[in-house]
Amino acid sequence: MERTFKKKSFTEYDVVVIGAGHSGCEAALASAKNKSKTLIINISLDNVATMQHGNVLGGNVKGHLLREIDILGGEIGANTWRNAINVVKSENGNNEEINNYRFTVDKRRYSLFMKNVLESQENLDMRQGLVVEIKKIKDGFKIKTSDCMSYGCNAVVISPGSFLNGNIFWGKYRIEAGKQGEINSKRLQNSLEDLGFKFKKAFTFTTPGIDGKTINFNMMKRQKSVFRAIMSSNNVKFEGRLIKKSFITYIKNNDFGNILNSPRAGNEEIEKIFSDYLIKIHKRNNGLIILQPEGINTTGMYPENIPMAFSEKEQLKIIQNVRGLENASITRPGYGIEYSILEPLQTGINMKSPVYDGIFFAGIINGTYGYEESAAQGIIAGINASLYSKGLGLIDMKKEVGYTGILFSEISLGDKTTPIDIVDLKSMYNFKYDFFEVYKELYKILRFIGRKKEIENMERVYGKYPGL
Numbered sequence: 001m002e003r004t005f006k007k008k009s010f011t012e013y014d015v016v017v018i019g020a021g022h023s024g025c026e027a028a029l030a031s032a033k034n035k036s037k038t039l040i041i042n043i044s045l046d047n048v049a050t051m052q053h054g055n056v057l058g059g060n061v062k063g064h065l066l067r068e069i070d071i072l073g074g075e076i077g078a079n080t081w082r083n084a085i086n087v088v089k090s091e092n093g094n095n096e097e098i099n100n101y102r103f104t105v106d107k108r109r110y111s112l113f114m115k116n117v118l119e120s121q122e123n124l125d126m127r128q129g130l131v132v133e134i135k136k137i138k139d140g141f142k143i144k145t146s147d148c149m150s151y152g153c154n155a156v157v158i159s160p161g162s163f164l165n166g167n168i169f170w171g172k173y174r175i176e177a178g179k180q181g182e183i184n185s186k187r188l189q190n191s192l193e194d195l196g197f198k199f200k201k202a203f204t205f206t207t208p209g210i211d212g213k214t215i216n217f218n219m220m221k222r223q224k225s226v227f228r229a230i231m232s233s234n235n236v237k238f239e240g241r242l243i244k245k246s247f248i249t250y251i252k253n254n255d256f257g258n259i260l261n262s263p264r265a266g267n268e269e270i271e272k273i274f275s276d277y278l279i280k281i282h283k284r285n286n287g288l289i290i291l292q293p294e295g296i297n298t299t300g301m302y303p304e305n306i307p308m309a310f311s312e313k314e315q316l317k318i319i320q321n322v323r324g325l326e327n328a329s330i331t332r333p334g335y336g337i338e339y340s341i342l343e344p345l346q347t348g349i350n351m352k353s354p355v356y357d358g359i360f361f362a363g364i365i366n367g368t369y370g371y372e373e374s375a376a377q378g379i380i381a382g383i384n385a386s387l388y389s390k391g392l393g394l395i396d397m398k399k400e401v402g403y404t405g406i407l408f409s410e411i412s413l414g415d416k417t418t419p420i421d422i423v424d425l426k427s428m429y430n431f432k433y434d435f436f437e438v439y440k441e442l443y444k445i446l447r448f449i450g451r452k453k454e455i456e457n458m459e460r461v462y463g464k465y466p467g468l
């Protein structure tokens with residue numbers, strides 16, 4: 001039976017979402033589409049759904065995740081499709097599967113379009129502000145911002161990304177930041193600790209940005225663009241696109257060995273994590289580097305697969321040892337970031353805290369890595385926060401529910417010693433993708449929450465599958 005609430009004043013909401021990153025945006029949209037009065041608060045409204053570093057979505061395994069979120073009514077697949085400036089196919093892939101396509105998006109446009117989708121969503125308000133406190137009150141929570149605003153809500157989705165006590169570093173330089181160029185968030189973590197939540201440190205690393213004018217593209221191989229790929233969303237039309245080229249190159253003469261021998265983060269623990277991370281990425285990619293265009297109206301390119309946190313001088317030496325980058329100049333140095341994530345067992349398979357009914361966590365605060373992984377958590381956290389605020393039962397994402405299911409399993413049980421990445425989970429769980437079974441489970445969820453438009457979409461696209 002639905003709970004009844006007194007009429008809400010303009011600072012009272014069913015659901016408040018903290019952070020408008022890839023998880024927060026999906027959470028807020030899902031909650032508002034579920035007819036809950038929703039507020040999303042972000043440090044800066046000019047930085048909604050930003051990409052800190054890479055701008056490629058989909059591909060191996062992640063493509064399935066994009067599709068699962070899309071079926072549930074999420075926005076990441078549609079926004080990827082609208083803003084893709086290049087689509088390439090995996091070398092050995094089967095054309096018929098979504099996970100064989102990688103979509104390079106225009107970073108700035110992706111962020112602006114997502115902001116506009118939020119602005120246009122009924123039942124959803126947006127506010128710029130830094131959340132500094134979450135207070136438990138009778139029947140809900142009070143959310144306070146640094147400019148002394150206070151918002152009441154029944155449920156809160158906490159999705160602050162890498163901002164909790166974030167510190168970025170390159171070489172021996174270190175500054176407090178949530179990502180390069182943005183302040184971090186300290187008091188929110190203190191407030192969560194006062195509520196009893198426990199945190200640990202996590203690390204990740206980014207690659208430097210390169211000035212496209214200084215690259216010798218003749219020394220590289222152009223990646224073949226695909227014009228009519230399987231779409232990353234069933235909910236948008238193909239309206240043509242401007243293509244910007246991406247290129248393949250390699251590190252010369254095994255120079256990568258030198259990188260591994262010279263981490264310079266200035267702290268043994270971080271250095272070990274850094275070199276393990278580089279080894280993992282390089283084993284996965286065999287020294288291959290892909291140069292991706294950052295957008296239509298910029299000459300910026302970023303090299304995939306070469307994250308680093310050395311001093312700028314050292315970064316330049318390494319970059320200039322890549323074929324075609326001999327005279328390249330760096331526009332933005334790569335950097336490492338140290339930030340806080342929840343210790344294990346504080347988020348359930350429904351994204352809810354096992355201790356506080358009404359508190360949901362989504363995104364890399366749960367120890368994950370990846371835009372798609374964050375979005376998958378966001379959509380379920382948003383749906384469940386809305387269901388909770390209506391006094392209804394929550395959705396548990398069990399292992400059987402595709403990659404979203406195994407991601408949630410790992411979040412709820414995993415030890416979080418390394419960032420949880422869906423590509424690693426595929427082999428860990430020895431997961432064989434059975435479309436019929438996964439889509440049937442997603443269809444059941446849509447029927448449970450009564451999402452008419454998404455149910456119709458699914459019947460239109462997958463109606464031929466038995467059980468739908």
Ligand SMILES: Cc1cc2nc3c(=O)[nH]c(=O)nc-3n(C[C@H](O)[C@H](O)[C@H](O)COP(=O)(O)OP(=O)(O)OC[C@H]3O[C@@H](n4cnc5c(N)ncnc54)[C@H](O)[C@@H]3O)c2cc1C
Binds near residue numbers: 205
């Ligand atoms: C440096 C770095 C590089 C990464 N590169 C990639 C990559 O190339 N590809 C990839 O797939 N994944 C990447 N990731 C992994 C990660 O999945 C992404 O960071 C993803 O953006 C996380 O989504 P999120 O929603 O959890 O957080 P974010 O996207 O970081 O969003 C968090 C939002 O919360 C807001 N916020 C924080 N605290 C508060 C507060 N107190 N009050 C109000 N607002 C607040 C911030 O302003 C921000 O907008 C990277 C991570 C980091 C840290």
